[in-house]
């Protein structure tokens with residue numbers, strides 16, 4: 100996609116009326132928002148703040164309330180309780196057309212009876228932009244998504260990927276305060292999806308509009324977002340940068356949803372130590388323990404474990420399974436504390452040696468250890 | 480079967496054959512006889528003879544121009560009223576009908592369970608001088624003490640509107656039902672109020688329904704004679720009444736045939752012009768992308 104100098108209008112950060120708030124102010128704020136459909140609680144007492152200019156992802160499994168949250172920000176659903184702010188303004192009761200927000204719909208929802216030009220111009224026309232400006236801005240927006248020259252086509256004459264770009268241009272041309280994207284890449288094949296992830300990120304950098312991106316794909320969220328809210332059953336389970344969520348998941352659900360992790364049950368045995376159920380004490384940082392006492396689960400990512408070495412934490416075990424997965428070799432190791440998955444980089448020659456049935460010494464530093472309340476993904 | 484395997488190209492034509500034969504037998508042949516009859520002279524007693532009697536056509540224009548004009552006018556008005564009544568109805572059923580949709584649609588076509596003639600006779604009773612509708616209108620001073628409903632242009636146009644309403648409502652419903660609700664949301668997302676979203680998205684996407692509905696209403700309405708006969712006076716006579724009386728009462732078959740031909744040709748030209756104006760692509764294409 101063109102990120103060349105062809106589109107100064109869209110890239111320009113200041114808004115027409117100069118009312119863009121100082122960067123410290125959040126663009127979207129949800130305060131204790133609940134949405135109930137009959138007896139289903141789709142969104143449950145959710146509070147959220149989205150910083151201006153950020154690429155924000157709502158990540159979670161299907162049915163956890165992501166779309167409903169997005170639709171409430173867009174104005175298509177009214178919360179059962181709670182307040183929604185865009186910048187300083189309380190927009191809870193405002194209809195969609197009075198909100199300075201645009202949406203890229205999952206189905207694209209392009210107007211089939213209108214040309215690509217008219218699709219993109221739709222929002223500008225409704226707001227009464229002057230003719231010349233409409234032509235210029237639509238041109239810029241189509242240039243931004245690398246669709247220049249297709250103005251006269253009808254949506255059905257474009258491929259899925261092209262339609263997706265039109266939907267993006269149609270929203271961005273209005274320079275909204277916030278752009279909402281509901282699984283925008285869901286309908287594309289894997290290769291195109293990977294490509295569009297990078298392009299979307301590039302476009303967001305260029306236009307500096309706040310993006311709120313809904314996805315159930317953890318890799319997509321990690322690749323694109325500055326901050327991710329992991330949702331589960333209508334609530335935010337944890338909010339943070341991709342690396343925070345990965346390195347320091349606070350719940351078993353987050354640890355399991357973002358990548359693979361080993362969770363070993365144990366009991367807190369000091370202000371920086373946990374005694375595993377199978378015996379043996381593991382050192383953690385006080386930070387990771389975060390004041391927990393009693394029963395906890397200890398978490399280690401498989402790639403943080405070394406085979407041999409002199410790290411503070413050691414666990415002895417027997418190799419049960421070994422499988423070669425290209426960049427790494429995966430071992431399943433039976434230890435007194437339970438089964439542990441280990442990824443061993445294939446750059447290390449020693450890795451090739453461990454055969455099924457051989458003894459292994461697993462090593463990892465306290466900083467690579469995180470602690471969650473329980474091994475259960477969904478607390479009862 | 481061997482034959483079909485070897486001549487696969489023939490299959491479509493074989494499938495078309497029954498339909499084509501039907502059309503030839505029941506449309507082209509009668510049309511030929513209609514044209515043939517329209518150029519005859521004579522009467523019931525001395526018989527009819529073909530004589531290139533073009534005067535049947537010049538008479539059709541000179542003597543019955545008023546009836547043609549009235550037919551088009553009444554049919555046009557009835558189509559307009561049917562559209563104005565049906566659109567909100569179809570819109571409401573399609574968008575708000577929920578689980579009552581099928582029942583409501585059934586109610587729309589319910590009048591079809593009663594024959595056309597009986598329905599129109601029922602209207603005669605409803606609009607009668609002693610009927611309650613006139614009573615109410617008189618009480619409200621919307622109609623003068625000696626005002627009437629029956630035997631007026633209003634009654635005829637109202638009757639036609641009523642009788643052809645389902646032909647308008649059903650195609651409208653089908654096209655509105657197909658309008659993707661997410662497009663309406665997209666329009667509202669792009670700063671269109673409810674009204675603007677309707678005008679810019681829903682309405683244009685329902686054009687195929689409007690097109691089909693107006694044709695299905697206008698064409699039969701233009702040839703209608705029952706409503707003028709039962710609800711009107713000689714001053715409301717439409718071209719259908721003339722054709723009917725020329726044919727059945729006076730047995731002036733050539734004149735009746737010529738009038739029929741002019742009506743058919745006129746409607747054909749009108750439909751072509753209308754299709755042109757709406758744009759044949761928009762008129763027939765589905766609303767889905």
Ligand SMILES: Nc1ncnc2c1ncn2[C@@H]1O[C@H](COP(=O)(O)OP(=O)(O)O)[C@@H](O)[C@H]1O
Nearest residue numbers: 136139140141160161162163164165166167168
């Ligand atoms: N219009 C609706 N009516 C009834 N239930 C709904 C409606 N929209 C969503 N839900 C329910 O709310 C929950 C959350 O849905 P949704 O926000 O679409 O989840 P997600 O986008 O994360 O997959 C689901 O259980 C879903 O069935």
Ligand SMILES: [Mg+2]
Nearest residue numbers: 162165166167
């Ligand atoms: Mg969803």
